Every structure is written in C-alpha cells, then in structure tokens.
Amino acid sequence: MSTTQYYESGALLAQYLLFHYGDSGEVSPHAPPPPGSLEFPARCASLCIESTPEPHRGRALDLGCAVGRAAYELSRGCGEVLGIDYSATFVDACLALKRDGRLRYRLPVEGDISLPSIARVPAGISRDSVHFSRGDACALPDDIGTFGIVLMANLIDRLSDPAACIARLPSLVRPGGTLVITTPATWMPGFTPRENWLGGRLVDGRPLRTIDALHEKLDPDFQAIGSHDMPFLIREHARKFQWSVALATVWRRRE
Numbered sequence: 494m495s496t497t498q499y500y501e502s503g504a505l506l507a508q509y510l511l512f513h514y515g516d517s518g519e520v521s522p523h524a525p526p527p528p529g530s531l532e533f534p535a536r537c538a539s540l541c542i543e544s545t546p547e548p549h550r551g552r553a554l555d556l557g558c559a560v561g562r563a564a565y566e567l568s569r570g571c572g573e574v575l576g577i578d579y580s581a582t583f584v585d586a587c588l589a590l591k592r593d594g595r596l597r598y599r600l601p602v603e604g605d606i607s608l609p610s611i612a613r614v615p616a617g618i619s620r621d622s623v624h625f626s627r628g629d630a631c632a633l634p635d636d637i638g639t640f641g642i643v644l645m646a647n648l649i650d651r652l653s654d655p656a657a658c659i660a661r662l663p664s665l666v667r668p669g670g671t672l673v674i675t676t677p678a679t680w681m682p683g684f685t686p687r688e689n690w691l692g693g694r695l696v697d698g699r700p701l702r703t704i705d706a707l708h709e710k711l712d713p714d715f716q717a718i719g720s721h722d723m724p725f726l727i728r729e730h731a732r733k734f735q736w737s738v739a740l741a742t743v744w745r746r747r748e
C-alpha cells in the first residue's frame with residue numbers, strides 16, 4: 494500500500510475513531526491505560542485554547558485533523574473551527590459525525606474478529622461551528638484565510654515535505670495567535686523522504702533533533718512559549734497498542 498493510501502483503509506479508520514472517541518474500557522480493555530495517555534485530541538485542543546488570549550480565539554484550524562475530535566474540542570473555546578485532512582476516508586467520517594453526531598464502527602479485537610461500537614461527538618459541542626474539508630497541508634489554498642489558533646497534531650512526520658508546510662505557517666497564524674505542533678518524531682522514509690526529515694538524522698556527523706529544526710524554522714516569526722511531553726495510546730487490537738510520548742511545542746506568532 495502506498496503511504497498516500499495508508500490513512501484510507503478501514504482498519505486505520507477504526508483505529509482513529511477509537512483513538513479519538515473511545516472510552517478507557519474500549520481503548521485498553523485488559524489493563525489500566527498508562528497514566529495520562531487517553532483523550533489526546535481533547536488535551537491538544539485544551540492546550541491550544543489555554544495558550545491563546547481571548548481576542549485570538551475566533552477562528553481555529555486543525556491541520557491533519559484525522560476523524561475530527563480535536564476540531565470538535567477546539568469549538569468549545571473558538572467561534573469557528575476548520576479541520577483539514579488529506580484522507581478522504583477520514584474527512585467522510587468527520588462529515589458523518591457532523592451530520593449525525595455519531596458514527597457506527599467496529600472495534601478490532603483480534604484477526605477477523607471485531608465488536609460493534611459507536612463514536613459520538615461529546616455533549617455540549619455545537620457541530621454547526623465546525624467545518625471539514627479535504628486538503629494537502631503542504632499545498633494549502635491561498636484563499637484559506639488566517640487563524641488565531643493552528644493545531645498540527647502528529648502531522649509533520651507524516652508529510653512528504655514538512656518544511657513546505659511550516660513555511661506557510663507565518664501567513665496562516667494571525668499576529669498574536671497560537672501555533673501548537675505535537676510530534677512523536679517518528680520519521681520514516683515511506684512518509685517523508687530522508688532528505689526532508691526535519692530531525693532524527695545526522696547532518697555533517699552531528700545529530701539534528703526535531704526540536705532544534707523547529708526552532709531554526711519557526712524562531713524568525715514565532716516565539717516559543719511552551720514545551721510539553723504528551724503521552725498517547727493507540728489500540729491496534731485488544732491486546733496490542735502503540736504507546737507514544739509526543740513532544741508538544743507552543744508558539745506565539747510575533748506581532
């Protein structure tokens with residue numbers, strides 16, 4: 494399967510519906526989940542909102558929104574939210590959740606065995622203020638406008654050209670607005686040609702880490718205002734999980 498097709502499969506759709514909307518017993522049925530590893534999209538959205546002064550909470554963008562939970566959570570603090578993802582399968586799921594507030598899917602158990610479940614947009618969220626469209630984070634349209642909050646959660650190490658995406662950020666985030674980038678720094682040649690990796694490689698024999706590359710690229714237009722470790726747990730099936738600790742960095746667009 495090509496990496497552009499990776500997020501189109503039914504298996505990945507179920508994995509992300511569970512990751513975004515599943516409860517503790519569904520995500521980790523046989524043991525307590527590692528502390529603080531659930532509700533990753535909601536924690537990302539809270540970090541965005543808490544980091545952003547009130548006047549800049551009008552319009553938010555969730556770039557690489559997958560099945561939309563962080564976009565919905567951003568709407569608790571922002572007037573209007575746009576979620577963009579490259580995967581047509583994921584954007585269709587976002588639109589079904591917007592229309593119906595719920596989406597039936599099957600939880601992977603083992604092999605061909607699965608159980609029925611339902612992803613639900615949490616209560617108290619106005620679905621009307623959240624919009625979704627399909628798009629390429631490396632080639633966003635010129636007329637997309639500006640945002641007081643831009644969230645890029647675990648996106649940069651899945652892009653073919655992360656530098657192109659980052660170069661667009663100064664014209665995307667309003668002066669005084671907030672940019673939140675989280676990444677587990679899982680650089681893989683299948684998603685990002687090695688020469689485009691922002692970090693995780695040796696340059697002239699010296700290690701280049703993702704955090705250093707982010708500073709190099711963002712410091713001219715953004716002030717770094719915070720850095721956090723954010724664990725998250727993704728269930729592959731009932732007895733197999735990915736436990737990761739993303740690096741979350743928070744940036745203020747210089748005035």
Ligand SMILES: C[S@@+](CC[C@H](N)C(=O)[O-])C[C@H]1O[C@@H](n2cnc3c(N)ncnc32)[C@H](O)[C@@H]1O
Nearest residue numbers: 500557558559578579580628629630646647651
């Ligand atoms: C690792 S997932 C993270 C999803 C979500 N932000 C989260 O934290 O759960 C990466 C997401 O980026 C999306 N994606 C990959 N390449 C993209 C691109 N060029 N433009 C927009 N989205 C992209 C994938 O479809 C997938 O939803």
